Amino acid sequence: MAKKSFGQLNPAQKEAVTHGNGPLLVLAGAGSGKTRIITERIAYLVSSKNVAPRSILAVTFTNKAANEMKERIHGLIGQDARSLWIGTFHSVCLRILKREITNLEGFGRDFTIYDDGDQLRLIKQCMAELNISDRTYTPRSIRSKIDGAKNKGLGPEDFRGDIYEKTVSYIYDLYEKELRRANALDFSDLLHVTVRLFIEKPDVLKRYQGFFQHILVDEYQDTNPVQYKIVELLSKKHRNLFVVGDDNQSIYGWRGADITNILGFEKDYPDTSIIKLERNYRSTKTILEASNKLISNNRHRHEKELWTENSLGESISYYLARNEKDEAKYVCSQIRLEAVKEGYSYKDIAIFYRTNTQSRQIEEELLYSSIPYRIVGGIGFYQRAEVKDVLAYLRVIANSQDEMSLRRIINVPARGIGKGTLQILEDIAEKNGVALYDALDLAAEDKTLPKSSAVKLEKFYKLVTELISYSRENGIGELIDRVLQKTGYLDILEREPERRENVGELFNIAAEYENEGAEGDTPQPKESENTELNEFLDRISLASDLDTYNDKTDQVALMTLHSAKGLEFPVTFIIGLEENLLPHFNSVRGGEIEEERRLLYVGLTRAREKIYLTSSSRRLVFGKEESPTPSRFLSEIPEAFITANMYQGESRRTSGNRSEKSNLPLKTPVRQSGNGKSYKAGQQIEHKKFGLGTIRKVEGSGDKAKVTVHFARYGTKKIIASYLEGK
DNA sequence: GGGGCTAAGCTTTTT
DNA sequence: GCTTAGCCCC
Secondary structure, eight states, X not given: OHHHHHTTSOHHHHHHHTOOSSOEEEEEOTTSOHHHHHHHHHHHHHHTSOOOGGGEEEEESSHHHHHHHHHHHHHHHGGGGGGXXXXXXXXXXXXXXHHHGGGSTTOOTTOEEEOHHHHHHHHHHHHHHTTOOTTTSOHHHHHHHHHHHHHHTOOGGGOOSSHHHHHHHHHHHHHHHHHHHXXXXXXXXXXXXXXXXXXXXXXXXXXXXXXXXXXXESSGGGOOHHHHHHHHHHHTTTOOEEEEEOGGGOOOGGGTOOTHHHHTXXXXXXXXXXXXXXXXXXXXXXXXXXXXXXXXXXXXXXXOOOBOOSOOOOOEEEEEESSHHHHHHHHHHHHHHHHHTSOOOGGGEEEEESSGGGHHHHHHHHHHTTOOEEEOSSSOGGGSHHHHHHHHHHHHHHOTTXXXXXXXXXXXXXXXXXXXXXXXXXXXXXXXXXXXXXXXXXXXXXXXXXXHHHHHHHHHHHHHHHHHHHHHHSOHHHHHHHHHHHHTHHHHHHHOHHHHHHHHHHHHHHHHHHHHHHHOOOOOOOOSTTHHHHHHHHHHHHOOGGGGOOXXXXXXXXXXXXXXXXXXXXXXXXXXXXXXXXXXXXXXXXXXXXXXXXXHHHHHTTEEEEEEEEEESOEEETTEEEOOOBOGGGGGSOGGGEEEEEOOSGGGTTTTTOOOGGGOOOOOOSOOTTTTOOOOTTOEEEETTTEEEEEEEEESOGGGOEEEEEETTTEEEEEEGGGEEEO
């Protein structure tokens, strides 16, 4: 089966797929068939090299990518695909930790995973306990310090220096203690603790080293130091490390990703082979050329230039809007056009933006225009208060030590356990050296507590213990039902249909999970009591909104440029190309322009056929109106590839046909072949690339006039006058 | 202890 | 402009 598909691979691709043993770096440009290489390689290893699927580890960047890869490989090699290890770094580490974490002192198997919200709350709590004001040090900045440390494998003891460093150290230290006490791991811990495990327990590492004969890593340009370490450790024995990436698409520097991992791969693995995939199968020549030109402004990169045999395609549209509303309206009207006149489906179209907030205006306008859409990412389903509440109940049931969740639900719905009572409860816990949950049971005998409060606590304790025993005999769906009824949460939902719907959806997810689990390919140790519930909660913790994105329903996709990585669409819009937005203010200030440029590069290279770029001359920032200037990146794309427009609304008649081009941010073209000539409809002209054509329409005058030309070979195009030769 | 109101801070990007 | 946290009154 695999053999048949080899025929369709180009020589470089084939070389990568059939590479022998030893390290290999595949520098794969956008749209060069990166994912395909990995899937084909795995199929090749299994069917031609007789490598056991269970000894192949493939790491992807998102769960969605992992699932797609699994499916594709399943199509190539069948059932064998099930025993492959495919997942994100986080999910693979989770799987390893679930088996091995008890080898480490102070860690339990049924740990809870804290998401960044939980993390932030815990940091705040720690800061309060240490009497550190959250004004001088924001919990967010502390979190990024702690995360940064974990990503580099540093502990609290590694912060020594000035007062700030010492403060971070105290908080970090307490934070870690609290995590252990709650039997919880944060996101970074999943990786960090795995490395610790490997280093402290060499025998465990040895087992996994022997186990994974082949390791494949996708999106290698976005690995951080811990991930690098994991890969290094695991591949040490067999040394069959196959990494694929594109340094031009490294956009996660802020999350600790270290672009030198890919730039310095040859140094780390001196015997490595390198294969470059430079042929692009996705985009038109125009799109590819424009992207190449843009990214060539970056200095830190592997030299490579993408090319394609695809057609030239249409020029990139640029629209300068009057304000955000106008920008949104323009986007919607163009979508309409593409759908009605050009025959595109809504699912062929995507809108990308730098920050999540930008989706709001667009969303409003899409609703108004009745264009079906779907926001990918953003404020996710699992962040909603009611969903988090129900999940917090489940988490406490699965791991009663999980204090963060316990605090969340102890008075939701209101049951008379307020701040005062909680304080006393904390004291009881501390006095007796037990967890908050166990302190509930001691409350009845405590003298410091008012009788009425003691009764309430006791009642709550009974409620939870009852639910815990219920959970052992019943499925997750039934458990959710039970929780809702017994806790009185149902009454809250009665009054709020939207929330009820969300909780209903959570119920559906649970039911779906249970069905799928019945087929069973989860070889988990059965030592813990609530395996199924635990696995469900784990899955949810790592699930992101992107994973559920389904490209089959006919909806326009809205997402950030970061989320867009790895996807492709025939028609794309990138909005808000303004200074301080793209490139973002913080990056301009921090001098991280190259990453911003890569971000736009990622955006541009998602498109197969058409790109629309927009910026706005007015924008509300923090509720204040600003007048941003168009992004510097616009002028880095040669004008020849761009057709520019601007707002021509109500004022058009009064201001006459005033030349709008003078305001456009594009720099004047280098070539001046059309100098001084004038054009009119009907005239024959010649263009260097398109050949002979007839002018249909002229807008503006002089070199910068936009001329609509019908070319015999390429159809109708809008072109800047200076690129034409009169006939 | 609960609920409602006001003020401040916020927004980069995500596993 | 919107959301959250903290404060005050019932």
